[in-house]
Amino acid sequence: MEKNEKCSGNEPLELRRKIGFWRGVSVISGLIIGSGIFISPVGVLDAANNSIGISLIVWLAGGLIAMSSSLCFCELALSIQQSGGNLPIFSLAYHPVVGFVYIWKMLIAPLFDSVSLLAFGRYATEAFFGCNPPVSATKLVALCLMFSIVFINCKSVSATLKFQMVFTGCKYAALSAICFGGIYRLINADPVGIHNFSHIFDPEPIKNIEWGRFTLAFYKISWPYSGFSGLAFLVEEVKNPEKTLPRATIFAVSLVTIFYIFVNVGYFAVLSPIEVLSSEAVAATFSYKLVGSLPWLIPLLVAISTIGSYNTSILAFSRCAFVAGRNGQLPKLFEMVHIHNLTPAPAIVVTCVFSITLIAIGELDPLIDALGFTGWLHYFMNAAAVLVLRKRRPDLPRTVPTFIPLMICCISIVFIICPIIQNPHFLYFYSIILMGVGVIVYHLFVVKKL
Secondary structure, eight states, rough: OOGGSSOTHHHHHHHOOOBEEEEHHHHHHHSSSSSSHHHHHHHHHHHHTTEEEHHHHHHHHHHHHHHHHHHHHHHHHHHHOSSTTTHHHHHHHHOHHHHHHHHHHHHOHHHHHHHHHHHHHHHHHHHHHHOOOOHHHHHHHHHHHHHHHHHHHOOOOHHHEEEEEEEEHHHHHHHHHHHHHOOOOOOTTOOOOOEEEETOOOOOHHHHOOOOHHHHHHHHHHHHHHHTTTGGGGGGSSSHHHHHHHHHHHHHHHHHHHHHHHHHHHHHHHHHHHHHHHHTSHHHHHHHHOTTOTTHHHHHHHHHHHHHHHHHHHHHHHHHHHHHHHSSEEEEEEEEEEOTTOHHHHHHHHHHHHHHHHHOOHHHHHHHHHHHHHHHHHHHHHHHHHHHHHOOOTTTTSOTTTTTHHHHHHHHHHHHHHHHHHSSSSHHHHHHHHHHHHHHHHIIISSSSS
């Protein structure tokens, strides 16, 4: 624990501004780059009917949508200047009940955290088993990671941020290994890669794409790009947020998008579409084929990268519970700060409790689909909040052209509705039911104070 994190007797107990540009880039990159880029290529390619060219366009489109949405989020965060991400934004733009339902869903069904932990368990165990490991082993490894990260976050913000920068470096090392490995094989005229890219826009698979089902590709793409709003959750801890927040966000999202496209190029330089579709963990299959003597290397790097994703998730989303406690939307316990470490320890601990349940009963792929549904719902509500606040609060700063939130609203509506019609899943409706229960809980315990 660092000395500057201790609180003297006459200092207020509050969060400190410790996040500059590079730490901000690390937080955003750390939250975006998790297991998604190593798992989702399967679902994207399948929805694109094995068309490599179309799948690459989907990855580029996902980056552009994430960039547009992140700019909307920056405007909202700088207008409100409160940590907690969507919680204060939804409360101001819509109604406090909407903000409460958001934090309620994040606490009761922490899909992002559960997916990150299960993905870590899958890759960490596969790196050593050399085959599909037992489900119980992956879940136990996931729980061990969860308890370790929660301890670090409760202990020190500075240690958490330094820890995050190290693991962000590991993320980019894993992505770079895939990029350069694939490029090396292409330079050496690998027959699989040459065939793939000589038929990149083969008209036959494109002609037979089921366009209703194609929208599922954007459910899969939502997960790898989620997390672009991570720094806005910590705006009260950002140095000079008016400059740092937009600059760090634009830099990080642009960098991640470029890496994602080249990682997919790397995959298809080594693996055929059939090999990608038959893989549960694409990066592991890539590693086995590229580096036969060290097949565990890339899966291990991927597992390490998911540690950083979960670490940033705890750092960011625990602030939602902290702000909700401060606003009276959750019990006062959540607004408490550790007297020595100056971390929102109760909020951090509680955010992980319900992850245990989802890890115990959940499977990775259905959770990713459910996360895609809620992700597009959040895209829509954030973009709509920009438009609502421009009408209600014309005094607030405007940094984004109006057409951007309008575009995000239209795109989000399509990708919320179409997959429900095309391929309904009970987890989509579970999310909706959970939100309805949150409204009831709000009126009983926040409004009526039972």
